[in-house]
Amino acid sequence: MTIAIPDHILAIQPYVPGKPIEELEREYGLTGSIKLASNENPLGPSPRAVAALRRAVGHLHRYPDGGGHDLLAAIGTHLGVSPARIVMGNGSDDIIALLTRTLLGPGDEALIPRPSFLMYNIAVRSAGAQPVCVPLAGMAPDLEGMLAALTPRTRMVFICNPNNPTGGIVGREAWERFLGQLPPSVAVVLDEAYIEFARDPACPRGVDYLAEEGPAVITLRTFSKLYGLAGLRVGYGVMPTALAEALNRVRAPFNVNSLGQVAAAAALQDTEFVARTLRTVHEGLEYLYDALGRMGLRCHPTQTNFFLLELGRDAQTVFEKLLRRGVIVRSMRSYGFPQCIRITVGQPEENRRFVDSLAEVLAEG
Numbered sequence: 001m002t003i004a005i006p007d008h009i010l011a012i013q014p015y016v017p018g019k020p021i022e023e024l025e026r027e028y029g030l031t032g033s034i035k036l037a038s039n040e041n042p043l044g045p046s047p048r049a050v051a052a053l054r055r056a057v058g059h060l061h062r063y064p065d066g067g068g069h070d071l072l073a074a075i076g077t078h079l080g081v082s083p084a085r086i087v088m089g090n091g092s093d094d095i096i097a098l099l100t101r102t103l104l105g106p107g108d109e110a111l112i113p114r115p116s117f118l119m120y121n122i123a124v125r126s127a128g129a130q131p132v133c134v135p136l137a138g139m140a141p142d143l144e145g146m147l148a149a150l151t152p153r154t155r156m157v158f159i160c161n162p163n164n165p166t167g168g169i170v171g172r173e174a175w176e177r178f179l180g181q182l183p184p185s186v187a188v189v190l191d192e193a194y195i196e197f198a199r200d201p202a203c204p205r206g207v208d209y210l211a212e213e214g215p216a217v218i219t220l221r222t223f224s225k226l227y228g229l230a231g232l233r234v235g236y237g238v239m240p241t242a243l244a245e246a247l248n249r250v251r252a253p254f255n256v257n258s259l260g261q262v263a264a265a266a267a268l269q270d271t272e273f274v275a276r277t278l279r280t281v282h283e284g285l286e287y288l289y290d291a292l293g294r295m296g297l298r299c300h301p302t303q304t305n306f307f308l309l310e311l312g313r314d315a316q317t318v319f320e321k322l323l324r325r326g327v328i329v330r331s332m333r334s335y336g337f338p339q340c341i342r343i344t345v346g347q348p349e350e351n352r353r354f355v356d357s358l359a360e361v362l363a364e365g
């Protein structure tokens, strides 16, 4: 049998996720490893979400609510937007794919910051369209550079704010200037996967830019990070109603399973867990910046639950030596930072273990 795989699919570099703990322990014969590699919530899932899951398991013989009524209502109340503007996804990854499938086709271009979240590239290519990468300005997306890269074929622009993997943000002033100059035919995807961790008051929120005139602003959010529900896969996009209707034509009817729907709605109410998570992350950052600074290392500023650490030596080697000590972080070699690793803030004992292990690795030379 000969299957012809289209060239635009063969051009896709597969997404490489953070190494799962189980895989590391199998490969290296370790136990008690820690993972600070995928920007997950170190405290586990929201307890309110877990309680809701327990109540819901008895109904698993039923299909989910394909319209996600209760979840969309809860998100709408949380953000102060109409549920008609919200599309739910199997993670925000799903919304990225729905947007590119709905809006892009062969010959179209989408602007993507580089480096940034890898799924933008994969989704654009999957739709047969052309990703056009625009290097960051410093550690955040370069909005002037994006404007300069526009062509008559540009249909979509991705902005990750705060940006993964660098942790930097686009400020409100630059964002508003950018929106004012963008042709109304271009859709702006503002990925706010980490926005809840941002403390800089200059960080804009996409839901404040829902005007019907001008370019469509699509805000992406996820339950994978702040709410600790990465394994359940729930995310959403907030967008103009007409675009939400279009995405709902393309969306699989049961793309968010019934457990995901009830857990996400319950997590939104879990203000105690949210406060505890933010405290853990912000105190963890303080500890890590202080301890690593005292080791003579430079941490890049961040508005997220992760940060880039400059090692002044080959990051891949350090990454592999940390793996052998049961500590999983991310090497940034393939992201254009060959001397950086990305660390997700963990629980206090995990942060200490990382610092101690890194000190051992660096002392080895």
Ligand SMILES: Cc1ncc(COP(=O)(O)O)c(C=O)c1O
Pocket (backbone or CB within 6 Å): 038, 039, 090, 091, 092, 093, 094, 117, 160, 164, 191, 193, 221, 222, 223, 224, 230, 233, 234, 235
């Ligand atoms: C910037 C960014 N956007 C989107 C996602 C995807 O999140 P989800 O788990 O909701 O698919 C991630 C996950 O790491 C991310 O870093």
